[in-house]
Amino acid sequence: MTPPTLEGLLKWILTALAVSLALFLLGTRFYQGYGDLRTQALRDSDLVGEVVTRLPSVAAEGWLSRLGPAWKVSTPPLAEGPVDRILRSADGKDWGLTLNRQALFAELVEENRYLLVLGMIGLLASVEIAVFLAYGITRPLRRLSWGCSQLARGRSVRLPLGRGVSFELSHVTGVFNDLAEQMERWRRVQGRIVRMDRLAALGELVAGVAHEIRNPLASMRIHLDLLADRLRDRPELEGHLEALGVEMDRLGRTVDQFLAFARPRPPRRERLQPRDLLEWTARMVGSQGSRGNVRVVLEAPPAPLPFWGDEDQLRQLLLNLGLNALKAMEEGGTLTLELQETPEELRFAVEDTGKGIPEKLVDRVFEPFVTTRPDGTGLGLSIAQRIAQDHGGNLSCRTSPGGTRFILILPRQEEPHEEGDGLS
Incomplete structure (x- = not known):
């Protein structure tokens, strides 16, 4: 099973925190709103109750209708089950009042419908912000991981110091760049040492070979010049002798290059x-x-x-x-x-x-x-x-x-x- 990535974990954690915060704020607002509506309904029932006790039943029913959908009125009082309170008119008629919680909640939703819409928008925005924060936090870490993999492959790399990154991540990136530069310097030094060792061994070999070629080549050049002097009366051979001289001179220059490479002279001032x-x-x-x-x-x-x-x-x-x-x-x-x-x-x-x-x-x-x-x-x-x-x-x-x-x-x-x- 593939382990979860840090970015995925952060997305889930931040999204859960954002959703929890949004639900907590909405829940708190609805809880307070429901409490206010219930308190207002109880206050209304107290006022109506004081009036009903002084009126006959016919007039009292008109006042009971003013309670609105927040209260269910039943007569006789216990006909539909338990009630929250019982009111009695001046002529002895009883009514049962039951708090209509569904109606209160419906009224609460109606009053706060715009808040619900804004809450949903805020919830979606908070999820997007959580994803963005997770990406912003893990992006420098992914960059560092990529840089480490490049260093492991022996490649030179330098990471940019991104804007808006925390001080700690910026500091770690700077330390990584310093480490990468130091490793690159050591790699160049190591390569130079290896190259110098190879050149030293090659130089000794080249110097020996060039020396062995130079001496017989000089002897061949001398004898070629002597042969050219003796064959001046043979113009048909002049071109062949000249070609031999050109090739000997070219070979001599090549030998000189080998010696210059194998045994360099220190520069003068x-x-x-x-x-x-x-x-x-x-x-x-x-x-x-x-x-x-x-x-x-x-x-x-x-x-x-x-x-x-x-x-x-x-x-x-x-x-x-x-x-x-x-x-x-x-x-x-x-x-x-x-x-x-x-x-x-x-x-x-x-x-x-x-x-x-x-x-x-x-x-x-x-x-x-x-x-x-x-x-x-x-x-x-x-x-x-x-x-x-x-x-x-x-x-x-x-x-x-x-x-x-x-x-x-x-x-x-x-x-x-x-x-x-x-x-x-």
Whole structure:
């Protein structure tokens, strides 16, 4: 058997209280009204009785008719059963008076018919109010129950602080939100620790593999150059040698990316002009973008405040984002390089008008070896995120079918008192 819900119990309890209160008020009003009518009927019978005792029977019957429906008159007095009182005229005739309670109640109902209608309306309204109160009380509790179930499933949730809620329920909701935020922070920390452990193990493996590839690759490049010198008189082989050189260079760049990912260099502290970084990036990607019908737009303050960072690493980061944006716009479009600044931080943005990142990869774009291109290594954005974090900042992504926007936020580092490597 399914146990009753709290809302159902509250509805029954509040409805019962509302009905009981309404019936109590109506019952009290009718009881008082009936008492007043009975008192008035007894008073009338006393007055008529005093007159009847002084009159003959013929005249007395006229006065008895004035008692109205509140009294039943019988003669002889006990002909219809027990009576409430007996009256005797001056000539000795007796009448029995019986209080007509049905007539009194009918008169009471007639006098209070509007009150009965209002009472029924009030009764229905009280039931509706009881249901509304039950819903208002249990709604925050149902919301808390739903939030707990979401937390149990490992989902991030925050409950709104509803208006018109009691202080206790509002306080409990606030405590729940604090608990949910704390659990979310712990979940992110735990995920970061797991990710760092995985990256550390992966980095050692990648570094070993890249080192084993780099040495023979360098030897192959040297021998290819020697072979090209000896075969200068064989022009039919020039294309093959050039293709080998291009592929070796591409493989070398891939190995360099693996090593940069596995053994990152700590950033240097250099005084940099943020606009210069964007202008350099615009020149680098602009030469390639013009061939692909891509327009490069630079939006930056004319003289932004300088900051401290590693120029080579930040150039690598921005260039990587710019080249990715170009590859996302194979049919042309607009590449926007944007800079916004505050006294506390710098906000770089690289935005394209391509097709966007597939939804299933949005949350994983900064993971190693995750790529949307068949020829990509999946390390560029992972290295870019690490550079941003090494500078005390963060790299985030927003995407839609109409384009992708990468946002790099860097804090303004304090000017170092002594020359040295590394960012604090």
